[in-house]
Amino acid sequence: MSILVNKDTKVIVQGFTGKEGTFHAEQCLAYGTKIVGGVTPNKGGQEHLGKPVFNTVAEAVKTTGATVSMIFVPPAFVGDAVMEAAEAGIELAVIITEGAPVKDMQMAKAYATKHGMKTLGPNCPGIITAEECKIGIMPGSIFKKGNVGLISKSGTLTYEGANQVCNEGFGITTAIGIGGDPIIGLSYNQILPMFEADPDTHAIVMIGEIGGDLEIQAAKLIKEQITKPVVAFIAGQTAPKGKTMGHAGAIVSGSAGTAKEKMEALEAAGVKVVVSPAEIGKAIAEVLGK
Amino acid sequence: MNIHEYQAKQVFAKYGVPIPKGIMVESVDAAVEAAKELGGPIWVVKAQIHAGGRGLGGGVKLAKTLDEVRELADEILGMTLVTHQTTAEGKLVQKLYIEDGADIKDELYLSVVLDRKLEMPLIMASTEGGMNIEDVAEKTPEKIITVPVDPAIGFQGFHGRELAFGLGITDKAEQKKIISFAQKLFKLYMENDAEMIEINPLVKTGSGDFLALDGKMGFDNSALGRHPDIAAMRDLSEEDADEVEAAKYGLSYVALDGEIGCMVNGAGLAMGTMDTINYMGGTPANFLDVGGSANAETVAKGFEIILKNPKVKAIFVNIFGGIVRCDRIANGIIEATKITDVNVPVIVRLDGTNAPEAAQILKNANIANLIVGDDLGDGAAKAVAAAKQA
Known part of the structure; x- marks a missing residue:
């Protein structure tokens, strides 16, 4: 078992024939992901990486039965692409593109929600169910199959965390990068209950960072609903106030959104909080009793 | 991107928001x-x-x-x-x-910001103009009115009425003026992809008019491409010179006070690296995210920017190679040390795809001052130790 995606998930790629889309779609195909086609306007009817290209998402969905779209279109077109996917009946849009305007994401996310479409990202590494399905840009080889679910705002910390978990002799069910933009799709509070319900997931790694209050909301949810052990790291304990730290959403405004308040809230909710990402693997070994 | 008061007022004037x-x-x-x-x-x-x-x-x-x-x-x-x-x-x-x-009768507060929880713009107003709004929020939160506006419906009459009544404005002519003021402000917020607008104070004059006495505006950097007029207002002299220089090379840099320079791929790992150095008793000198496609040129530029800071006693390069193979990054680091004169110990930790090959390349290169870290914890510990010895 796993959450959201597995070996049977049919995936299309929006921005299929572009440089990034091509490179990563190829990697996903090599991993075993069922990419059934892609969309690039005005290239419909062509074949790319051995898969059909369509002019519109509607046509791609109708022809292939895809339920997930991986989005690589340039930043200015992300909002449009997400809304097109929602309109076409896609169930989950995984938005990899970095630098989408925040206003576009407000509109697109609201529209997706109205149509019952889930979104991940933007500016995220994507989602991977170990040894089954990779929809994104993460290095597939580090994700060994196992019983730990992972959710993270940061791409490289997703790799770091998964790598440590695997080096300790455990593995990953599904790992999800949710992105660090001010407005993102699925977040801790939607994904944590999915891991709770997944019988194969025995523990959860949650990686957060400064800015916003999604981690605080997650602490509340964990206290009330999550019985599985959770290990958490919050990046940015040493970040200065008022500075954007790489991710558009990673900023401590005034006294809100500090790592300290998030770590305290999570600890109070019974989460094992580590002060350095170097401790994630050991902490998982501890909670899973090895 | 932020702009000056005089520039914000130019934008206000364009939209008919009254200013002195x-x-x-x-x-x-x-x-x-x-x-x-x-x-x-x-x-x-x-x-x-x-x-x-x-x-x-x-x-x-x-x-x-x-x-x-x-x-x-x-x-x-x-x-x-x-x-x-x-x-x-x-x-x-x-x-x-x-x-x-201006002939000031009352000082009010008005702002439009993105509410990350509601995922839509929020108009905030208060009768306590001229004060620090964070203090008002802390001491007298009841004096702050918040009106979220769903961009799908835009600014409606009821939004305006909530603001006017919330501010205690009872005169009908004045109500009309403040509603029109807020409506125009919201319009310019949306049309220009603003991140925040703050008017503090917004004054009511003796004749019952409302004027933006101050104006502060920030914009979504990701949207500047479609607003060349706003992008042209950027004043580089107001920004940190090193951050501006770094950004030209796709590097995200923030200076800190410590002694250990950091070069990392990914914002989260970059912050996590700073935190780990701190946890191990060292002090990070900077945040530096080299991005997803680190190569010899960006790594060299990274070294150059880090080494401008005279406090730096060691550099910790922490890369988790994903799609980018570690052996290529290792070669990039070797190239970079040839381009830039690196005169402090450099601790390199490369993990991920082709990491063993990368470690071998670094060892074979036999560069003085280059120390290989086995993992994040080991690399950080070696960096802290190197900085203490220096």
């Missing part, structure tokens, strides 16, 4: 000329820097004669202004805004 008349100047003589043109009888001489709290810092002063305008312009222009929003070193005042004095 004013002129931006860069010399004392021009300040006096501007004052003559405005006519008086009262002028406000305002320092233009990208920080709040200018008044308390002595950067905003009232003049009653043209001689006073000259004196004040001379005093403020070229001063280094320290406010609660600047660093301790403060900011050099290079521009002034000479503005008509």
